[in-house]
Each structure stands twice: as C-alpha cells, then as structure tokens.
Amino acid sequence: MLDIKIERTTAPKEKPNEDKLGFGQIFTDHMYIMDYNEGQGWHDPRIVPYAPISLAPSAMVFHYAQEMFEGLKAYHADDGRVLLFRPDRNAQRAGNSCKRLCIPPVPEEDFIEAIKALVGVDRDWIPTRPGTSLYIRPFIIATDEHLGVHPSLSYKFIIILSPSGAYYASGLDPVKIWIEDDYVRAVRGGIGEAKAGGNYAASLKAQEKSDAEGYAQVLWLDGVERKYIEEVGSMNIFFKIAGKVVTPRLNGSILPGVTRASCLDLCRHWGLEVEERRVSVDELVSAARDGSLEECFGSGTAAVISPVGTLRFGDEVMEISGGAIGPLSQRLYDTVTGIQTGKLPDEFGWTVEVK
Numbered sequence: 001m002l003d004i005k006i007e008r009t010t011a012p013k014e015k016p017n018e019d020k021l022g023f024g025q026i027f028t029d030h031m032y033i034m035d036y037n038e039g040q041g042w043h044d045p046r047i048v049p050y051a052p053i054s055l056a057p058s059a060m061v062f063h064y065a066q067e068m069f070e071g072l073k074a075y076h077a078d079d080g081r082v083l084l085f086r087p088d089r090n091a092q093r094a095g096n097s098c099k100r101l102c103i104p105p106v107p108e109e110d111f112i113e114a115i116k117a118l119v120g121v122d123r124d125w126i127p128t129r130p131g132t133s134l135y136i137r138p139f140i141i142a143t144d145e146h147l148g149v150h151p152s153l154s155y156k157f158i159i160i161l162s163p164s165g166a167y168y169a170s171g172l173d174p175v176k177i178w179i180e181d182d183y184v185r186a187v188r189g190g191i192g193e194a195k196a197g198g199n200y201a202a203s204l205k206a207q208e209k210s211d212a213e214g215y216a217q218v219l220w221l222d223g224v225e226r227k228y229i230e231e232v233g234s235m236n237i238f239f240k241i242a243g244k245v246v247t248p249r250l251n252g253s254i255l256p257g258v259t260r261a262s263c264l265d266l267c268r269h270w271g272l273e274v275e276e277r278r279v280s281v282d283e284l285v286s287a288a289r290d291g292s293l294e295e296c297f298g299s300g301t302a303a304v305i306s307p308v309g310t311l312r313f314g315d316e317v318m319e320i321s322g323g324a325i326g327p328l329s330q331r332l333y334d335t336v337t338g339i340q341t342g343k344l345p346d347e348f349g350w351t352v353e354v355k
C-alpha cells in the first residue's frame with residue numbers, strides 16, 4: 001500500500017462542455033507524482049494540484065529521451081460506477097517498457113493503486129455522455145542533471161488525466177491509411193515494443209507525408225525488409241482474409257496493445273479462426289485484388305476499433321468493405337465498449353471499479 005499524501009486544489013477549474021471535448025487538450029485539477037532516487041527507491045507518492053513542474057535544463061530526459069508512458073481510460077458506467085479496463089495489462093506493459101529503457105519499474109500494484117487514487121480524487125471530471133471517457137496518461141522521465149550517456153539515477157513518475165470526447169460523432173467512420181515503404185518506425189532489437197516517446201518522434205516525418213497525401217494514418221512495414229505489416233500510428237492492425245482473423249504476430253518491434261489482446265480473446269471466444277503471423281504487403285495487395293480481403297481495422301485505447309476503408313501502397317489503392325464498416329469491426333467495437341462501460345456482462349473479469 002502506498003501512503004499517498006493528497007493536497008487538494010483551492011482553485012478548481014471549470015469543467016469543459018462535454019459536447020466539445022476533443023483529445024488531450026484539457027487536464028483535470030490534480031496530478032500524481034512520485035520520485036525515485038538511487039538508494040531510496042520510489043518514494044513520496046502524492047496527489048497535488050495540476051501545475052507545471054520544474055526541471056533542470058540538463059535533465060537527462062531532454063537530451064536522450066529516457067522516457068516511457070502508458071495510456072488507458074476510466075469510464076462512467078450507466079449505474080454510476082467508475083470502471084478501468086484491464087489496468088493490470090498496462091501496469092505489466094509499463095514494467096516491460098521500463099526494463100527496456102533502463103528505468104526502475106514502478107511495482108504493478110503501486111501503478112494501479114496510484115491510478116485509482118488519482119481517478120478517485122478527480123472523479124467529477126469523468127464525462128458521462130456516450131462515447132466519452134477520462135484518458136489516463138502515466139509516464140516516467142529521467143531527471144538527473146547530467147549530459148553523460150547512461151541511465152539516470154533519479155526519475156519522476158507522473159500521472160495526468162484528460163477528459164476526452166467521443167471518438168466517433170456518428171457511427172464508426174472508416175479511415176484511409178497510407179502504407180509507408182520509406183521511413184520505418186522501429187526495428188527488432190530497438191524500442192518498438194516499449195511504449196516510449198522516442199518511437200513517436202521517429203514517426204512524425206512519415207505522418208507528415210501521409211497527411212499531405214490526404215491519408216489519416218501511417219501503416220508501418222518492418223524495419224528490415226519493408227515487406228511485412230507491423231502496425232498503425234498508435235494502433236495495432238487486424239485483417240479478415242478469406243474468413244480468418246489475421247494480425248501480425250508480436251515480433252519485438254510491434255507494440256503489444258491491450259485492445260489487440262482483447263480483440264484476439266473475443267474472436268477466439270466466438271469460435272473464429274485466428275492467426276497471429278507475418279503478413280506481407282504483397283499478400284494484402286493480392287487479397288484486395290481477388291476480393292478475399294474482407295475487413296481491415298485498427299485497435300487501440302483511443303478509438304477502440306477504427307475500421308479502415310482504404311489502404312494505399314505506392315500506386316495501389318485498395319478499397320475494403322466498399323468503404324463501409326465490416327460486421328466483425330462493428331461486433332468487436334460494440335462488445336469491447338459494452339464491457340468497458342458496464343452495459344455488457346464482464347465475462348472475462350476485465351473491468352476494475354474505482355471506488
């Protein structure tokens with residue numbers, strides 16, 4: 001058990017209009033902070049008013065990007081309960097990201113306790129309109145004042161909260177995706193399977209390119225042969241090819257999504273044939289040509305399921321499901337969001353209540 005000191009704000013902010021919530025622009029009244037020093041370990045857990053923090057310009061995170069983050073949501077159930085979705089998975093993944101980046105991990109039970117405590121303090125900030133939620137962003141930064149290249153000996157673990165709007169205004173909107181064959185996001189042996197800011201810095205250039213071409217997101221190919229499908233922006237990718245559910249297997253450079261794992265669990269539970277394997281872009285192009293590419297969708301915490309209507313690879317433009325939403329995409333979306341918001345029974349024990 002953490003001994004969390006709570007300092008409440010004396011100047012609560014006005015809550016935003018729930019109809020106009022976007023993503024990640026508004027922050028709640030409080031944040032969680034805990035410090036790490038060698039010798040002391042993680043210590044001084046506290047919830048304080050949301051405010052800028054002070055760091056030395058020489059703090060290592062600014063120079064060598066020793067940083068990791070997580071992302072999950074708290075949902076307002078119709079019966080008034082506040083639910084988290086599989087936070088144990090985020091805690092576990094945070095531990096793996098920390099190990100890869102030489103950051104001392106926060107014990108999994110402390111990670112979850114800290115989230116619950118902060119969400120509890122700011123529970124009035126959880127929006128209630130359908131599709132809305134409270135986005136939770138835990139992160140750790142290296143704070144040693146040092147320009148030498150080595151792991152920092154001091155860190156801060158911080159959690160901030162942001163009320164977020166319904167991802168879909170009306171029904172699931174299929175997106176257009178750009179398959180990138182020049183820039184790569186990650187390579188095996190790199191930090192692709194860690195949730196680290198550095199991966200996103202590496203991704204911006206290709207995103208600029210796909211924006212300019214009128215595409216919503218980038219689909220990455222493997223960093224070595226640029227031949228096998230990896231993932232999309234901040235989502236994992238699924239295909240339905242000739243009746244089978246297919247997703248790239250976790251190979252060390254793909255981020256292991258909690259939504260991905262949940263979709264796989266559900267598809268298997270429903271008795272669908274599921275394959276986690278290598279998927280080449282050539283296979284996709286021929287499946288699109290012969291009509292066996294039935295569906296394509298991204299999976300991630302933000303959108304849950306994001307149907308893909310168009311895939312573009314070089315000169316090849318692949319239209320999927322006639323640009324509409326496939327039945328599997330819709331079923332997964334309805335089931336995952338139903339469980340997250342307590343509308344459907346939680347058969348798998350995925351939700352955790354914040355009291």
Ligand SMILES: *Cc1c(COP(=O)(O)O)cnc(C)c1O
Binds near residue numbers: 071232257260299
């Ligand atoms: C967070 C993330 C995902 C999706 O993971 P979820 O746990 O499902 O939200 C996929 N890819 C990348 C690169 C990510 O950062």
